[in-house]
Amino acid sequence: MTTETLETHQYDVIVIGAGGSGLRAAVAAAEGGLKVAVITKSLLGKAHTVMAEGGAAASFGNLDAPDGWETHFYDTMRSGHFINNYRAVEIFALEAPDRVLELEEWGAVFDRTSAGRIMQRAFGAHSFRRLCHIGDHTGLELLRTMQYKSIHSGIDFFMEVTLTTLLKDGERVAGAFGYYRADGRFVLFRAKAVILSTGGWGRIYKITSNSWESTGDGAAMAFRAGADLTDMEMVQFHPTGMVWPPGVRGLLVTEGVRGEGGLLYNSEGERFMERYDPARMELSSRDVVARSIFKEVQAGRGTPHGGAWLDISHKGAEYVKRKLPAMYEQFLTLADLDITRERFEVAPTCHYTMGGIRVDAESCASSVPGLFAAGEVAAGLHGANRLGGNSLTDLLVFGRRAGLGASAYVQAWQGDAPKVDQATVEAEMVRIVAPFQRSEGINPYQLHQQLQELMTVHAGIMRSGDVLAEGLEKILDLKDRARQMMAAGSRTYNPGWHAVFDVENMLLLCEGIVRSALERKESRGAHWRTDYPDELEEFQRVNYVESYRDGEIQVRTEAVSPMPERLAKLFTYGKAPGLVSPAEREAMG
Amino acid sequence: MSEGITLSVWRGDKDGGEEVGYQVPAVPGMVVLDALHWVQQNAQPDLAVRWNCKAAHCGSCGAEVNGEPKLLCKTRLDDYAGETVRVRPMATFPVIKDLVTDVSWNYQVAEQIPPLDPAVPAPFTMYQEDASRVQEFHRCIECFLCQDTCHVLRNHDGTDKYFGPRFMVKIAEYEMHAVDQGDRVPLLAQAAGLNMCNVTKCCTEVCPQHIRITDNAIIPLKERVVDRYYDPIRTLFRRLAGR
Structure with missing residues (x-):
């Protein structure tokens, strides 16, 4: 039994994860006068949010006046293939512009229109030019702005602290436990409310645009603590990741390249999107473009390294360097290629997890009292496919909502602060140092690679029942072997030790993905099954919801809430609501 | 590209340390961070290096390569063909472990x-x-x-x-x-x-x-x-x- 002293902190609200949604949540909670801490496993300002490039969607209509929240709502529901939580989408579309303007007041400097307003660019499956951006580093702008806002908001920060478990007092959340990465020291946070803003789990695939952090820690911890997950089968493959050289495979090529006029070609020089979506072409939704590239490669019309050509050189060097500076630099440095002069290869790369913790649209509350979630770790807004540009605004809209939701929960608190069970904490201490005590065991990095290969083959962009079922067997086998993962060396800044917990979290979520993917016997959005190639009406009415009880994942269906008349009406005009004249509306009732 | 890469990585903590050599197989387009990951995956899982995005967007992996301050994710190994690639932590900040400093x-x-x-x-x-x-x-x-x-x-x-x-x-x-x-x-x-x-x-x-x-x-x-x-x-x- 360990005898080391346990550093303990007490807060009203702890926020786990310091990306855009976590910082926005912390600011909202701190503005309510609560004692708030943000805990991040990285340094402040490094979260995966910085990887977002193209922009933040908000229907200002600065360039396209007919845009408005109704059309943003319409585009988001359509791209989510109608299994989204409609209320979340409504809140999102309504509140997005205010959240972007807040950023402007806090220091973000977006590109400008000639009228001196925020510039907006076209993006896949958005009816109007809608993405507020600063070149192709909008995520960096959002995160840096939130970082400097939050350090002046009376919030405490714990950097490079990894949490391994949530703690509960009866049904309610009571805090979290983990360790400082710098020296391996244990730390306990007691809190009335916990907000999870830990991002997605894109590291489960071999070819991914996701950073080190995206290992699904928050979703896995919440799942173990009793929170429901939903839409786990929905994983987005971004159509355009880098392909060559191998060292950079999967690295994101922003959709902004197509938004700014980039064209896709196959090896025969055809603009193949004509075959799959002639109306929207390169600016079709991500699920469609990714599948189209995949099909072209399968049909033998791929580029030398198995992708499609993307070409933006016709826009001129000056324009490309101004609007896509990071892309220009990325290809020049990492691939010796000048995108202002040459076309380049792209292929799908794992990008985003639409599924996650099932939350209330208004407050971001999960099914565990006191536990809230926002951003990629939460589910419901994006349905079966996320629109580009919606994730950054998601962080702001629902980050704030989670902060307010947690504040209201804390303010309504009656009685004593939640108790933390000492025996549970001691058992966790023993569990997390156990990998050091195995003198023979499995290297977690190698297990991670096996998991990535398995998921790519068995639950990737193209799925079928047999292959998924076989994948599930393999995951269960890996889970068994994962009990033997070991760590060498000391507890001082030990990434191999950390990887043990990353892999455990990813394994649990991978099992969840495959179990829901087996159940959804149709193709919808990002979920493409070759044995059920059609989108089926009956499946539009359900979300797959998972709970974790006694070490087993249980999958059930929950009905998708039908839209009320005022929103359902928006889909009856046969075109984007922004393009419907008042007279036409009148005529249609 | 069957040539191997010779890395010399500073290993140690606040009490001191020294450079340790590793041989890493080369892959086209490989960056220094890839080579360090290879070492973690195949030899020394506790080798400490701070990184997040591996795309030069986050700024986590700053260190010194052959004496120059560089992002490890953006520094191509073929720029050092035939040389030993010496990787050390940023000198201005106190070291925590290996390539990770207290910033x-x-x-x-x-x-x-x-x-x-x-x-x-x-x-x-x-x-x-x-x-x-x-x-x-x-x-x-x-x-x-x-x-x-x-x-x-x-x-x-x-x-x-x-x-x-x-x-x-x-x-x-x-x-x-x-x-x-x-x-x-x-x-x-x-x-x-x-x-x-x-x-x-x-x-x-x-x-x-x-x-x-x-x-x-x-x-x-x-x-x-x-x-x-x-x-x-x-x-x-x-x-x-x-x-």
Whole structure:
């Protein structure tokens, strides 16, 4: 039994994860006068949010006046293939512009229109030019702005602290436990409310645009603590990741390249999107473009390294360097290629997890009292496919909502602060140092690679029942072997030790993905099954919801809430609501 | 590309350490961080290196490669063909372990900079030419390589005298913002220690985002300090006005 002293902190609200949604949540909670801490496993300002490039969607209509929240709502529901939580989408579309303007007041400097307003660019499956951006580093702008806002908001920060478990007092959340990465020291946070803003789990695939952090820690911890997950089968493959050289495979090529006029070609020089979506072409939704590239490669019309050509050189060097500076630099440095002069290869790369913790649209509350979630770790807004540009605004809209939701929960608190069970904490201490005590065991990095290969083959962009079922067997086998993962060396800044917990979290979520993917016997959005190639009406009415009880994942269906008349009406005009004249509306009732 | 790569990585902690050699198989387009990952996966899982995005967007993996401050994710190994690639932690900051340093001082400095103070509520009317003046500064990824190379901080223990180039860029971002009404010139002249910089441009040279730190941030800020405190005509007016 360990005898080391346990550093303990007490807060009203702890926020786990310091990306855009976590910082926005912390600011909202701190503005309510609560004692708030943000805990991040990285340094402040490094979260995966910085990887977002193209922009933040908000229907200002600065360039396209007919845009408005109704059309943003319409585009988001359509791209989510109608299994989204409609209320979340409504809140999102309504509140997005205010959240972007807040950023402007806090220091973000977006590109400008000639009228001196925020510039907006076209993006896949958005009816109007809608993405507020600063070149192709909008995520960096959002995160840096939130970082400097939050350090002046009376919030405490714990950097490079990894949490391994949530703690509960009866049904309610009571805090979290983990360790400082710098020296391996244990730390306990007691809190009335916990907000999870830990991002997605894109590291489960071999070819991914996701950073080190995206290992699904928050979703896995919440799942173990009793929170429901939903839409786990929905994983987005971004159509355009880098392909060559191998060292950079999967690295994101922003959709902004197509938004700014980039064209896709196959090896025969055809603009193949004509075959799959002639109306929207390169600016079709991500699920469609990714599948189209995949099909072209399968049909033998791929580029030398198995992708499609993307070409933006016709826009001129000056324009490309101004609007896509990071892309220009990325290809020049990492691939010796000048995108202002040459076309380049792209292929799908794992990008985003639409599924996650099932939350209330208004407050971001999960099914565990006191536990809230926002951003990629939460589910419901994006349905079966996320629109580009919606994730950054998601962080702001629902980050704030989670902060307010947690504040209201804390303010309504009656009685004593939640108790933390000492025996549970001691058992966790023993569990997390156990990998050091195995003198023979499995290297977690190698297990991670096996998991990535398995998921790519068995639950990737193209799925079928047999292959998924076989994948599930393999995951269960890996889970068994994962009990033997070991760590060498000391507890001082030990990434191999950390990887043990990353892999455990990813394994649990991978099992969840495959179990829901087996159940959804149709193709919808990002979920493409070759044995059920059609989108089926009956499946539009359900979300797959998972709970974790006694070490087993249980999958059930929950009905998708039908839209009320005022929103359902928006889909009856046969075109984007922004393009419907008042007279036409009148005529249609 | 069957040639192997010879890496020499500093391993150790605050009590000291030494360079340790590793042989890593080469893959086309490989960067230094890939080679370190290979070592973690195949030989030494506890090798400490800080990284997040591996795409030069987050600025976590700053270190020194053959003596030069670099992002490990952006430094191609084929630039060092035939050489031993020596990787060491940033020298300006206290080491935690191996290539990971304690950069917390930078976060303490950040807190001392007053935030944007807009004169009007959003939406701002701001034209692209105004935006362009400061957007360069917004490209900063806070890798702290400029802080690492700045000789005031690196060689003269100047962390109590100078905020360093990163934070001159941050202050310039606010000071040159079209809608900001804050005044950070007294801060620059005093606690921020702008006068410590003698414009050798080392910071500009190492910036992986190609921000022209010295020319576009530091020199214009120095001009503001000089105008405020050292312009003889202004000083005369100030005296006459009794201020």
